[in-house]
Amino acid sequence: MNNIQYPYYALKLWIDSFIFLLIFSGMIILFLLADNQPLGIIAALILLTITGRHFRKTTKNLYRNLKKRPALELTEGYLFDHINNIKIYWHNIDKLGIITIKGNTYVNFVLRDKTEYSKQLDGFLSKILFKLPDPEELSTKIEISLVKGRNEDIYNSIYKFREAKKLYNF
Incomplete structure (x- = not known):
């Protein structure tokens, strides 16, 4: 059998990624700009720690999609x-x-x-x-x-x- 490659479903990938990046980036910025510091910085770091791996995975998949590499x-x-x-x-x-x-x-x-x-x-x-x-x-x-x-x-x-x-x- 020959190798089979499937590309990304670009519309779903970009919509899901945009929603994720918008929500979590917005939350991190809001925590950093909050009046209750250093509590906001601590909350932003916790959120960044929790979502960091997913953030890297999302940007990697967007890059792979732009380069027309298979999913x-x-x-x-x-x-x-x-x-x-x-x-x-x-x-x-x-x-x-x-x-x-x-x-x-x-x-x-x-x-x-x-x-x-x-x-x-x-x-x-x-x-x-x-x-x-x-x-x-x-x-x-x-x-x-x-x-x-x-x-x-x-x-x-x-x-x-x-x-x-x-x-x-x-």
Whole structure:
């Protein structure tokens, strides 16, 4: 199978990013300009700490979209989610499905080995939360509503790619 690349769904990406950047940048500026200092500075730093990783991820995705780079890439060895900067190896996927949460569509992956996945996660809190005891099946998800194309078609491509890998590798 050849590699498949999916571009960003630019309209949704830019609208979501604009709303996020406007709200949180506005809140940080309001906290910094508040009369109750140094409480405002402390609140701004806390908010910046909480949203900093998401802010970097948002600006990286906007830059990738401007440079016409793919959001999602299916290769012979793995699925690369450029939105979250994560590789999910085909051999590590036990099951997959499609879910919708608050109007956003995701491909849900049940992984065989969570340590292979958790090594790629950014941020201390993400790594800790992913290593906590979990139910029988550990899953992760990729938001495909930020990827250009019909969600069902994208899911079917991922499913077919994974099934082809399953036939050849297992």
